Amino acid sequence: MSVDIQKTACSQVTFRAIAAHAILITYTLIALFPVFVIVINSFKSRNAIFREPLSLPNAESFSLKGYETVLKQGDFVLYFQNSLIVTVASLTMVLLFGAMAAFALSEYRFRGNLLTGLYLAIGIMIPIRLGTVAILEMMVASGLVNTLTALILVYTAQGLPLAVFILSEFMQGISDDLKNAGRIDGLTEYTIFGVLVLPLIRPALATVAVFTMIPIWNDLWFPLILAPAEETKTITLGAQVFIGQFVTDWNAVLASLSLAIIPVLVLYLIFSRQLIKGITAGAVK
Amino acid sequence: QDATLTIESWRNDDLSIWQDKIIPAFEAKHPNIKLKFTPSAPAEYNAVLNSKLEAGSAGDLITCRPFDASLSLFEANQLAPLTDLEGMSNFSDVAKSAWITDDGSTPFCVPMASVIHGFIYNVEAFEDAGVEVPETEAEFFAALDAIKEKGNYIPLAMGTNDQWEAATMGYNNVGPNYWKGEEGRNALIKGEQKLTDEPWIAPFRQLAKWKDYLGDGFEAQTYPDSQNLFTLGRAAVYPAGSWEISGFNTNAQFKMGAFNPPVPNEGDTCYISDHTDIGIGMNANTKHPEAAKAFLNWVGSEEFASLYANSLPGFFPLSKTAVKMEDPLAQEFISWREKCEPTIRSTYQILSRGTPNLENETWNASVSVIKGAETPEEAGKRLQDGLASWYDPQK
Amino acid sequence: MQKPISKPPIRWHIPVFLAPAFLIYTAVMVIPLLGTIQLSLFSDIDGEQVFVGLANFKTLLGDQHWSQQFWNALLNNTWFFVIHMLVQNPIGILLAALLSSNKLRMKAFYRTSIFIPTILSFVIVGFAWKLILSPIWGVAPSMLDVIGLKSLFTPWLGKEEYALTTLALISVWQFVGIPMMLIYAAMLSIPDEILEAAECDGVTGISQFWKIKLPLILPSIGIISILTFVGNFNAFDLIYSVQGALAGPNFGTDVLGTFMFRTFFGFQLQLGDPNMGSAIASIMFIIILIGVSIYLFGIQTRLRRYQF
Amino acid sequence: MGSLSLKNIRKSFGNVEVIKGIDLDVKDGELVIFVGPSGCGKSTLLRIIAGLETESTGSIEIDGDPVNGQSPSMRGISMVFQTYALYPHLTVKDNMSLGLKQAKRPKELIEKRVGFASSMLSLDDYLDRRPAELSGGQRQRVAIGRAIVRQPKLFLFDEPLSNLDAALRVNTRLEIASLHRQLSATMVYVTHDQTEAMTLADRIVVLNNGVIEQVGTPMELYNEPKNKFVAGFIGSPQMNFIPASCLKIDDAETIGIRPENILIDGAKADLTGKVSHIEKLGSDTNIYADCADAGLICIRLFGQHDTEVGSDISLHFDRDKMFKFDKNGDTVN
Amino acid sequence: MGSLSLKNIRKSFGNVEVIKGIDLDVKDGELVIFVGPSGCGKSTLLRIIAGLETESTGSIEIDGDPVNGQSPSMRGISMVFQTYALYPHLTVKDNMSLGLKQAKRPKELIEKRVGFASSMLSLDDYLDRRPAELSGGQRQRVAIGRAIVRQPKLFLFDEPLSNLDAALRVNTRLEIASLHRQLSATMVYVTHDQTEAMTLADRIVVLNNGVIEQVGTPMELYNEPKNKFVAGFIGSPQMNFIPASCLKIDDAETIGIRPENILIDGAKADLTGKVSHIEKLGSDTNIYADCADAGLICIRLFGQHDTEVGSDISLHFDRDKMFKFDKNGDTVN
Numbered sequence A: 001m002s003v004d005i006q007k008t009a010c011s012q013v014t015f016r017a018i019a020a021h022a023i024l025i026t027y028t029l030i031a032l033f034p035v036f037v038i039v040i041n042s043f044k045s046r047n048a049i050f051r052e053p054l055s056l057p058n059a060e061s062f063s064l065k066g067y068e069t070v071l072k073q074g075d076f077v078l079y080f081q082n083s084l085i086v087t088v089a090s091l092t093m094v095l096l097f098g099a100m101a102a103f104a105l106s107e108y109r110f111r112g113n114l115l116t117g118l119y120l121a122i123g124i125m126i127p128i129r130l131g132t133v134a135i136l137e138m139m140v141a142s143g144l145v146n147t148l149t150a151l152i153l154v155y156t157a158q159g160l161p162l163a164v165f166i167l168s169e170f171m172q173g174i175s176d177d178l179k180n181a182g183r184i185d186g187l188t189e190y191t192i193f194g195v196l197v198l199p200l201i202r203p204a205l206a207t208v209a210v211f212t213m214i215p216i217w218n219d220l221w222f223p224l225i226l227a228p229a230e231e232t233k234t235i236t237l238g239a240q241v242f243i244g245q246f247v248t249d250w251n252a253v254l255a256s257l258s259l260a261i262i263p264v265l266v267l268y269l270i271f272s273r274q275l276i277k278g279i280t281a282g283a284v285k
Numbered sequence B: 001q002d003a004t005l006t007i008e009s010w011r012n013d014d015l016s017i018w019q020d021k022i023i024p025a026f027e028a029k030h031p032n033i034k035l036k037f038t039p040s041a042p043a044e045y046n047a048v049l050n051s052k053l054e055a056g057s058a059g060d061l062i063t064c065r066p067f068d069a070s071l072s073l074f075e076a077n078q079l080a081p082l083t084d085l086e087g088m089s090n091f092s093d094v095a096k097s098a099w100i101t102d103d104g105s106t107p108f109c110v111p112m113a114s115v116i117h118g119f120i121y122n123v124e125a126f127e128d129a130g131v132e133v134p135e136t137e138a139e140f141f142a143a144l145d146a147i148k149e150k151g152n153y154i155p156l157a158m159g160t161n162d163q164w165e166a167a168t169m170g171y172n173n174v175g176p177n178y179w180k181g182e183e184g185r186n187a188l189i190k191g192e193q194k195l196t197d198e199p200w201i202a203p204f205r206q207l208a209k210w211k212d213y214l215g216d217g218f219e220a221q222t223y224p225d226s227q228n229l230f231t232l233g234r235a236a237v238y239p240a241g242s243w244e245i246s247g248f249n250t251n252a253q254f255k256m257g258a259f260n261p262p263v264p265n266e267g268d269t270c271y272i273s274d275h276t277d278i279g280i281g282m283n284a285n286t287k288h289p290e291a292a293k294a295f296l297n298w299v300g301s302e303e304f305a306s307l308y309a310n311s312l313p314g315f316f317p318l319s320k321t322a323v324k325m326e327d328p329l330a331q332e333f334i335s336w337r338e339k340c341e342p343t344i345r346s347t348y349q350i351l352s353r354g355t356p357n358l359e360n361e362t363w364n365a366s367v368s369v370i371k372g373a374e375t376p377e378e379a380g381k382r383l384q385d386g387l388a389s390w391y392d393p394q395k
Numbered sequence C: 001m002q003k004p005i006s007k008p009p010i011r012w013h014i015p016v017f018l019a020p021a022f023l024i025y026t027a028v029m030v031i032p033l034l035g036t037i038q039l040s041l042f043s044d045i046d047g048e049q050v051f052v053g054l055a056n057f058k059t060l061l062g063d064q065h066w067s068q069q070f071w072n073a074l075l076n077n078t079w080f081f082v083i084h085m086l087v088q089n090p091i092g093i094l095l096a097a098l099l100s101s102n103k104l105r106m107k108a109f110y111r112t113s114i115f116i117p118t119i120l121s122f123v124i125v126g127f128a129w130k131l132i133l134s135p136i137w138g139v140a141p142s143m144l145d146v147i148g149l150k151s152l153f154t155p156w157l158g159k160e161e162y163a164l165t166t167l168a169l170i171s172v173w174q175f176v177g178i179p180m181m182l183i184y185a186a187m188l189s190i191p192d193e194i195l196e197a198a199e200c201d202g203v204t205g206i207s208q209f210w211k212i213k214l215p216l217i218l219p220s221i222g223i224i225s226i227l228t229f230v231g232n233f234n235a236f237d238l239i240y241s242v243q244g245a246l247a248g249p250n251f252g253t254d255v256l257g258t259f260m261f262r263t264f265f266g267f268q269l270q271l272g273d274p275n276m277g278s279a280i281a282s283i284m285f286i287i288i289l290i291g292v293s294i295y296l297f298g299i300q301t302r303l304r305r306y307q308f
Numbered sequence D, E: 001m002g003s004l005s006l007k008n009i010r011k012s013f014g015n016v017e018v019i020k021g022i023d024l025d026v027k028d029g030e031l032v033i034f035v036g037p038s039g040c041g042k043s044t045l046l047r048i049i050a051g052l053e054t055e056s057t058g059s060i061e062i063d064g065d066p067v068n069g070q071s072p073s074m075r076g077i078s079m080v081f082q083t084y085a086l087y088p089h090l091t092v093k094d095n096m097s098l099g100l101k102q103a104k105r106p107k108e109l110i111e112k113r114v115g116f117a118s119s120m121l122s123l124d125d126y127l128d129r130r131p132a133e134l135s136g137g138q139r140q141r142v143a144i145g146r147a148i149v150r151q152p153k154l155f156l157f158d159e160p161l162s163n164l165d166a167a168l169r170v171n172t173r174l175e176i177a178s179l180h181r182q183l184s185a186t187m188v189y190v191t192h193d194q195t196e197a198m199t200l201a202d203r204i205v206v207l208n209n210g211v212i213e214q215v216g217t218p219m220e221l222y223n224e225p226k227n228k229f230v231a232g233f234i235g236s237p238q239m240n241f242i243p244a245s246c247l248k249i250d251d252a253e254t255i256g257i258r259p260e261n262i263l264i265d266g267a268k269a270d271l272t273g274k275v276s277h278i279e280k281l282g283s284d285t286n287i288y289a290d291c292a293d294a295g296l297i298c299i300r301l302f303g304q305h306d307t308e309v310g311s312d313i314s315l316h317f318d319r320d321k322m323f324k325f326d327k328n329g330d331t332v333n
């Protein structure tokens, strides 16, 4: 009898694992199928895309035309670089400033705390796009049009509210005793923030980084308006050239956008490595 | 003095033509003027342009949408008046009508091109079904029936997902034959006809019949889907605008022909939509007005007309001087100017100034009618009510 | 040496922590947006901006043409949100829960794969799904055919009755990574020992999720709900890239975002009307503000947070 | 330099008052130990001294300067938390040196101090581990190490040795004592361990339910407890309390006698009972006798003894070492 | 029903082997106590038994059934964690009853058990609080309560009393002992407290550095330690170790003598020295004498004594109670 128990125990465990894998694999397929469709089609000729959207590229349908077009048209390396600079710089500012504000809001009680929190949260509620004209006027006035700085400022402002919102939630989870230990150790509030709190909310920072990065990377609107110049074009804007009024060069669009996935994917992988289990383990009883 | 001019445009499609042909041609003549063509995506063009103009960061030369969109820019002092531009004299009043103040006194954009509506067909499909190019509505439907019967081709390549094809390549394509082109259009503007009148309902009646000839699932068929369907040789007839020509030429592997919208009865005068579509104007705040004017004058020249028309078959020059088309399909389209009466799209001038917007409503109505969700009469009534709600002559 | 009793010193670090975020945010976001919102109280009369008070709002809610579109958009928006709450968030939580179970292999692979749709641009997402769901190119029909359900196929994106739900599901597909990531991050911060204690208590598997993990990640679920709410009521890009600014079929997928964009920036022959556009934006803002306030004051204050 | 003075400190959590008016003066260089039942407010009081909890009323002076409202880092203290509160992402070494680094002390000094602390606490092998990879006792030692490397004027220890084994505990205790002497630092120390309290303290503060029951040197508390509570709390096994009536004494309500002051003596029996349970500790033996009216009485004998459970036993109380308590539990002289 | 058998258990963290081959049989209903220096692997071993840590090699049987690879919940155990591991979102009451609820036990039973545990642990007043609002000792008691309400066949306690005060500790200890008898449950218990180990254990397992040094009843370990390590570890204050040469004994390397077995006797002095330090515990007095070659020697006297620090002292060792150890530290008979 006892042996039976063990067997069922084991099989229950494996069953659970199999069920978990089954669900995850199913969902992974759902998630990846459309991506797969895009990627295979970016390697096919236009006719093949629409004739047999599901088939893999073969000798006949294989074509790098899309990629060739992309590389010929404009300076894609530069566009990549611009996108990367803008994304990374805005991210850094959003994470740093956002975490600072979140720390102030979640750690200290002061008059106007709630109000400040609400004020900063309002930004999540209105799309910044609505302020376009005023932003553009401001950038024109300060001579920032067609500079990456303009984009970085806008994206920082755009990303901050969400970052503050999410980070302050996570910061409340950090043991008070830990911060207190720091205070007693003579750490200033700044070092407590930098040395204790920031490392401990790494998972949250990674999450926020990912959330912030995606809309920045994929944004079309502000590059179009604030920095459409050749030298400051971003990759998404660069890809937009292939979407015409009547004729869209799907090969090129697919190719350029498939290419554009790679850097975000890399950034994502970098950040998701910060999602570590047990970051606070062993801290307190 | 040296100047660099930036051109705002929604014509992503033309980027290489500008870079390879037009700009070098111009710069050869004006060595101290440099041109930069910076198109943005067509769907965002208006919004982007307005924002930039408002903030003062827009380019020197501005590609003009026809009618109100540009008129409002002019009224906001963002487009410069071009009354005394010499090049303007090369254009007829009709050509200028899309970019001129309502009183007809001040033009503000140099007309560049118009597009003509009609039908492009797959010659092999017609041969396969043994049908001839239709002249009348009856022949048209007979041909479609025959193709459908034969079953090798989808008779009509059109979808309703994106909505605008139904109105632009449907309603405004076949419509002028019923409302007699300019005559009906002007009557509508003056309030002498209503959208519930027969000439305005009849095109809907025809559209309602199209449903049976469209492909399966046309409700979700997008505009590129339709293009692909046709160029892949799976559809016989494509309700088209002339702008498709160059794209179709590269993508289709079969012989194509074109016919103008069939007339209701044999012997009727045919009308075509020859729509003024693209103009170019000058940013009122440009730092190089002289250079910009030099360019605009050049746009009015014969050289430009011929260069542009032949680089972009399907976009027909509007200048008075006749231009010879090298592309046979384009030549076919432009030849209709001689046998038929041209007109522009019915909703474009004045009638889409209010809310509800007649153009947008027409898109929606055309789709509903094709799908059978609305009868032609209901659609007409809805459009009329909408228009009457704000347009005084129709009240 | 007796020092005088000092008042608590000014805590300079608080303004220092807040300042950078506050300044950038105020300058680049709030002030421009205020300018825009203010437009809703004005009207363009003969090229002059004239103060008209709440007239624009009256038009929006009173004029039959405007109000019909508005309510349609609001209703669609609500449905859009409901689907996300019912589908996206449970799936996201489920996936995160599965991923955070300790012994699972290939975690990183699953996590990354499931997140990939979220990093795609709307252009690609729109293209891919239109291609897949297109009745013409046969991806979805032929796949349904394989499992013998071809008869179920209809051009979902083109039918008024399905289009919005289909779009919402596409959006769920795209964004499920977000709740997943957030919940996953929250679950990571639950100390192992608490879960071990639960194991010993016989609280395992699903009941461990309900009784231990879920209460501990409740604040994150709150955040997700509010983010979903805000995100959905601001939704625009996906619908715009799949169905265009007119949000067809027959405004079946029109949400406040597309309605506002169309009005504000104009579309085709329709000229942009920043005044009415910002009136719509203001109403959107108010709706969202109400939702967020309900959350902040009604729910968030009641959610307990636990320190680990 | 490191004196501490508390005046009428009170603290409430919500409606519950947990510290109910504490007055205490700790002299410079003194080592004061707080003892008291679990939940009586020891940790809270320590946290108030550290500035981590704001007192509801009352004033605190360190070194003669009022520090109310001052931040913990300004007060120049070190604290060992009952929950350790280690920095989970830092190695043992960094946990210990962070405070010094922050104070920009020279590298060599930091090395030296950390080296000293880690060898004193036998942590040398673990310097590069993170807290999660340590055993409970090792974590506790890191927490102690972190406090002592900073050598402040005032140390606050909250049960710093509770997870250490006997040998290490004795060692660490001795090290803390010598640290105390060397640095002549003031220390406030919470412990549950009688031995620790008795051997380490200059003075012991007995807390109960948020108030101070008695303050005094260990021997004062042991020999002259002010009341029944203190008498029962100090000394292990606990003092036996017997209704005075059982012993026919009438100037008191209750008689207290420590287990070690009871003799087993058939001749002069004050009470008789039956052996109910025996605890052999090796060096001593505790015998529990059931004495009818007087209840369970514990007798502590030196060395190892074999007494059969259930056998009869006669107890003689050393009159000189008896304590008398009145109705309120106060000591009667 | 609740027997436990460990065979050659080993466990490594990365490269470091912390459990180095443990064989142990615990009989049904036995209370076994693990003692050993901090970091020797006690908690790890307990966690391996619970199934929370997978052994690198070896097999575990509970009730005669191999349980390797089984999940903790299947093993029918209760555990008190050294770090408490309370559910932060549940009240004290819910913390205790969750396991029973999960097992779908009837409401009344749950009420009864929780009521019993909370009154036994003096937690009645705190039933509706959450862990964050409790003192350290209160948290620890909740952790104990949570383990005992489930009444499993095998209890695992990791230093369950370390944060309790003396009185409560004695009480809880007695309650655990009676629980043990009542339920005839098997218990494995880790403690650092000598008294706890000596009084509570059926058998004590002395662990050192991942291996078992000796297993036996408390008195066996006290009276017949197998080696110097055990001799030094059991008993407090620690046994004194003196080089055999100092006493002119040559059949051993080292001589061990417990502090309580040293007499102060000028007549029969085995060693002389100077008093260097005195610890007064009230009931006993520990005198530390500096004896030149023999080093610091601790003498434990019953009762209170006043000896001046610095005075000369002569020590006499009870020959019968001396332990002899060879070079390897093993006991010589």
Ligand SMILES: Nc1ncnc2c1ncn2[C@@H]1O[C@H](COP(=O)(O)OP(=O)(O)OP(=O)(O)O)[C@@H](O)[C@H]1O
Pocket: D132, D133, D134, D135, D136, D137, D138, D163, E013, E016, E018, E036, E037, E038, E039, E040, E041, E042, E043, E044, E045, E082
């Ligand atoms: N996750 C881990 N990674 C690496 N080493 C570990 C880990 N957990 C424990 N150790 C090490 O294993 C050894 C045994 O740890 P364990 O917790 O079993 O000790 P313990 O006997 O319970 O000590 P204590 O009495 O201090 O609680 C210790 O030296 C510890 O540093």
Ligand SMILES: Nc1ncnc2c1ncn2[C@@H]1O[C@H](COP(=O)(O)OP(=O)(O)OP(=O)(O)O)[C@@H](O)[C@H]1O
Pocket: D013, D016, D018, D036, D037, D038, D039, D040, D041, D042, D043, D044, D045, D082, E132, E133, E134, E135, E136, E137, E138, E163
């Ligand atoms: N945050 C809080 N909210 C409410 N009550 C609290 C809070 N913190 C502590 N208490 C209560 O205050 C009382 C004193 O707590 P404190 O931690 O000072 O006790 P302690 O003397 O340190 O006990 P122990 O010896 O068990 O650590 C306890 O009864 C506890 O339940």
Ligand SMILES: [Mg+2]
Pocket: D042, D043, D044, D082, D158, E135, E136, E137
């Ligand atoms: Mg405490």
Ligand SMILES: [Mg+2]
Pocket: D135, D136, D137, E042, E043, E044, E082, E158
């Ligand atoms: Mg341990």
